[in-house]
Amino acid sequence: MALSPTRTDAGPDPAPGRTTRGLLPLLFTGNAAMYALYLGVGSVLLPLQVEHIDPAHKVANLGLVGGVAAIFATFFNPFAGALSDRSGRRNPWILGGGLAAVAAMALLGGADTVLLVAIAWCLGQAVMNFYQSALTSVVPDRVPPQRRGAASAAVGLGLPVGSTVGVVTASAFSDHYRTGYLVLGALVAVAAAVFTAGAREQRMPAKAPAPLREQAAAFLGVLREPDFRWAFIGRWLLVLGYFAVVGYQLYILQDHIALPAGLEPSEAVAILTPVSAVTMALSTVVGGVLSDRLDRRKLFVGLSAALSGLALLIPVFSPTWAGMLVFAAVNGLAFGCFMAVDTALVTMVLPRAEDAARDMGVLNIANAGPQILAPFVASAVVGLGGYTPLFVLGAVLALLGALAVRPIKGVR
Known part of the structure; x- marks a missing residue:
C-alpha cells in the first residue's frame, strides 16, 4: 500500500542533520534505561524473587505472574499512548513515567507473596507504558523518513546496552533483589530527566476526548490496515519466541545446562548477556544504516527473523555451555537487526500522523505484551516437555515472524 499524505512521514519535515544529531543519543539513553529495567527485572530479579517465595512451584508461579501482567499490559499500553496523543505532549509523560518507576520498583521489591508480586508488576508495567508509549512516538514525531533507519538504530542500540546493564546490575544484587529493583527504577528516572531536559518538546494540537466506544474502535481500527497488521503480527511472533527463552534463561541454566565448575547460574546470565549485546549492537547499527542506504526494510526484517529462528535451534542440538554461548552470539546478531529495521518499517506504515502515539502504543502490545506473556x-x-521443546517453540515462532513481513506492500 502506497504511503498517503496523511501518514506519519507527512508531518513536519525538519532538517535531518540539525534535528536528529542531538536527538539520537537521547533516544539511545532513554531506551537503554527502559530495557535495563525490563531485562534486569524479567531475566533475573523477578525469577529470583518468585523462587525465594516458593521454590517448589517457581516455574508455574513465574508463568502466573507473567500471564496476569500480560493481560494488563496488553490493554494499558495503547491507552497510555492515546493519553499522550490527546495532550499533544510527549516529554511530561516520559518524565512522569520515569519518576514513577522508582516507586513502582520499591513496591515490587517489598512484595512477599505471589499475588502481591503480580499486582506490583502490573503497576510497574503501567508506569513504564506511559514512559514507553511517549518515548516510542518521538521517532515518527520528530525524525524525517530518510533518517528513520539511523534513528531506529539508536533506539535499537538501547536493547543490547540496556539489557547488559540491567542483567549485570540485577545479577550484582542477586542476594539483595530489593536494592536491585530500586537501582533499575532510578536508572529510568535519571534517563527520563536527561531526555526531557535535552530534547526540545514539539507541541502538537491537543485532541478533544473521544467517547470510550470510539476510542476502542480506533484501537482496533489501526489493525484493519493490512500493512500495520502484518507488521504487528511479525513483531509479536518474533518477540514472543525470543523472550520465552530469554525470560527463562536463569532456570534453563539452573536445571538444563551443565555449567562449568564454579560458575553460578546468575553469573552465567551475566556472561551470556554481554556476548549477545556485542553482536546485537553490531547488527543494530549495520542493519539500520544499510536499510537507509538501500531503502530496503522487508529484506532485513525477514532475514534477521529467520536467523533468530535458526539460532534458537542451536541449544536443541548442543545443550551445553558452549552451545549457549554460540546461541547468545547468533541470536543477538539476528534480534538486533530485526528490532532496528522493523522499527523503521513500522513508522512508515502508521495510518495517521496525529495518532502516532496511540498507534505505536498498539504496536507496543506486540513488543511489551509478549515479553510479559512469555x-x-x-x-x-x-x-509438559521440558526446556528442549521451549527452544523449538521459540524457533517456530521466529520463523513464522519472518514470513509475516512478506504481505506488507507499502514498504520495500
Missing part, C-alpha cells in the same frame, strides 16, 4: 507460555511448555 513466562506464562514457557511455563506451560516446560511443564
